[in-house]
Amino acid sequence: MKVELNPILCTAHGLCADLLPERIALDEWGYPILEPGELPDDVVAHARRAARACPTRALVLSRG
Amino acid sequence: MTVAIEEPRTTSGSSGRLLSGLTTDSSVGLARHHEVWGPLPGLRATALIDEIESAGLLGRGGAGFPVARKLSAVAAGKGPAVVVANGCEGEPASAKDTMLLARVPHLVLDGIQLAARAVGADRAYLAVHSGSSAIPYLRAALAERGREAVGVTLGPLPRRYVASEESAIVSWLNGGDALPAYTPPRPFERGVNRRPTLISNVESLAQLATIARYGAEWYRGIGDRWEPGTMLVTVSGHRVDGRSVERRVAEVATGTTIGRIFTAAGLSLRGSDAVLVGGYFGSWLPAAQAARLPLTHAALRGAGAALGAGVLVALPPGSCGIAETARVASYLAANSARQCGPCLNGLPAIAGAMNALAAGAWDDRTWPALSRWLDVVPGRGACRHPDGAVRLVASALSTFAADVERHRDGQPCDGITAVPFLPVPR
Amino acid sequence: MTTLAASFTSSSQLWYLTRATAIVAFVLMTVSFGLGLASTQRLREMRYWPRFATQHLHRNVALLALGFTLLHIVTTMIDTFVHVGWWSVAVPFVSHYRTLGMAMGTLSFDAVVLVIVTSLLRDRLSLRTWRVIHWTTYALWPLAFGHFLLTGTDAAHGRWGLYLALGSLGVLSVATAARWLTSERRNSLTAVPRVAGAR
DSSP, X not given: OEEEEOTTTOOOOOHHHHHOTTXXXXXXXXXXXXXXXXXXXXXXXXXXXXXXXXXXXXXXXXOO | OOOXXXXXXXOTTSOOXXXXXXXXXXXXXXXXXXXXXXXXXXXXXXXXXXXXXXXXXXXXXXXXXXXXXXXXXXXXXXXXXXXXXXXXXXXXXXXXXXXXXXXXXXXXXXXXXXXXXXXXXXXXXEEEEXXXXXXXXXXXXXXXXXXXXXXXXXXXXXXXXXXXXXXHXXXXXXXXXXXXXXXXXXXXXXXXXXXOEEEEEHHHHHHHHHHHHHHHXXXXXXXXXXXXXXXXXXEEEEESSSSOEXXXXXXXXXXXXXXXXXXXXXXXXXXXXXXXXXXXXXXXXEHHHHHHOBSSHHHHHHTTOOOTTTEEEEOOTXXXXXXXXXXXXXXHHHTXXXXXXXXXHHHHHHHHHHHHHHHTOOOTTHHHHHHHHHHHSTTOSSSSHHHHXXXXXXXXHHHTHHHHHHHHTTOOOGGGXXXXXXXXXX | OHHHHHHHHTSXXXXXXXXXXXXXXXXXXXXXXXXXXXXXXXXXXXXXXXXXXXXXXXXXXXXXXXXXXXXXXXHHHHOSSSOOOGGGGTSTTOOSTTHHHHHHHHHHHHHHHHHHHHHHTGGGSOHHHXXXXXXXXXXXXXXXXXXXXXXXHHHHHOHHHHHHHHHHHHHHHXXXXXXXXXOOOSSOOOOOOOOTTOO
16 A cells, blocks of 8 residues: 655645654645655554545555 | 758768758758658558567657557557657757758658557647747648648647646647646557557657668667667757857767767867756766767766757856756746646745855855755656756756855856856747 | 424424524534635644644534534424425425525525535545535525525524624635635746846
């Protein structure tokens, strides 16, 4: 499971960084910086929540 | 209509393949084209793709992707395909595609027909920037050919740097805006009108047309062993004999060293501190190092640069590399598609810092900020625009490190008042 | 037992219940609308208010408002004092009692249901579809407001009902204007610096 960001849809609301700080940080303009790689199991639920919270559905979960 | 096309030169040692048949300053008409190259070969699709694969033809649009692989991918798609010949040449310092389209249009048009056959396309588009000087020549050439197996539509795109990006062209042809897209499907699966779409640089198609006639063996008979053939390059610098600065398009065998290319084009590297290799998404290399580099993807990658669209620009003596780069950075920032945050915010910030550096108006906080931006911006956009801009700036800071020190200390060089050299369109 | 039921359904308690649930639903709807407007903005990081809270609260308050609205509808339906048929829950203009006011309530309720259902099924819809339907909330709230004024007892007869309604209208109007007039198109033009000394 990985998180992926569609940079065109993203408008820097920042909810994802709140809900998945383990993998997402915000740059100085408010846009997410995603740490690449597989998500450890204990974090997948948080990632799902983060993806559902995204107002523009820019953040998605994908299978590998 | 006036046409500003540079005089093409071929380097000694190459048989001047794409550019053979060029004798005067005008365009090669259909009759002369058949005289030089013979008629359109009747090779079938699979045979053609095999030949291209054996030849090892790499794309000439900048990425250097193996053309045969692209052809196979599109041919494997569902339903009739579409061919898009990309002659947009968004890179201001590059003139090879425009020159090819204006002077040797029939090779490109042959290439389109052959590629269409290879991928099973029933329609083709030739994408150029609206206002391109090649358009009248293309119209004439299309008229000469009359009705063909696959109809070719000339598609003028808006004059924007990112408009020549693949997904932007597809988007435009689908009736949308000429802006890069992010979401799949990729064009080779579903592009124009949801059909498998082949997007190929016009030079790649011209090379394809020559391979279809003379075969892979012939193609591999010249140039570098692993990346054979010839390529068109745009060389800019000042003349050996005089001070005027010129831009020439030349056809060279791959693997020719950059130094020899300049010489053969009648331009000098003397007095230049650095060479810009690859274009505005390329890298500055110290002139001495660049001169010895063979022009291949592998060699340039090894030097931390990239071949790109085959653009070579020698920094004129007395010009300031930082100032030139700052101008280009501003241009690239202004030409962002503005769809993605990191690019739309990061590039103007980087350009601002570079301009400040060029002017010697430096603030102690700017340097760490600039480093941070160069680190944080690449790889986070929908296209490679921000990545290219960052690569250019980072290479400038590295190659012109001595200048950077001086500028930081508040002593910009005289070069900042020199006539701006790198072309930056309005 | 039936007399007890009969007396209840014609009693003033039921009527108070209808009004009370209506007012709570209205207030919740107003709050949810405001939170919805706030959710569109890029919120600053605040110490005791994480960003996702605004959005989640918007959603939960909306669901709560729906709950109270359903209660309000049921208590209205079983009230024998005024006959309002079950059809008028979903179909506007069929009620004989205060036809226009009821219609506004009906339409508002229809919209609420549509908005909430599409939001719950958001992942299965295209972003555009969801967004267009969600914009009907700009009509939904004024319809509820109209229903309040035209059908509600408290707006007509009591002062505070009117103040509540008008106050809510004022607050949301300002908030809506603020949201649409000041929101920068996020990925939009930024000034590009010019080079010193160049043409």
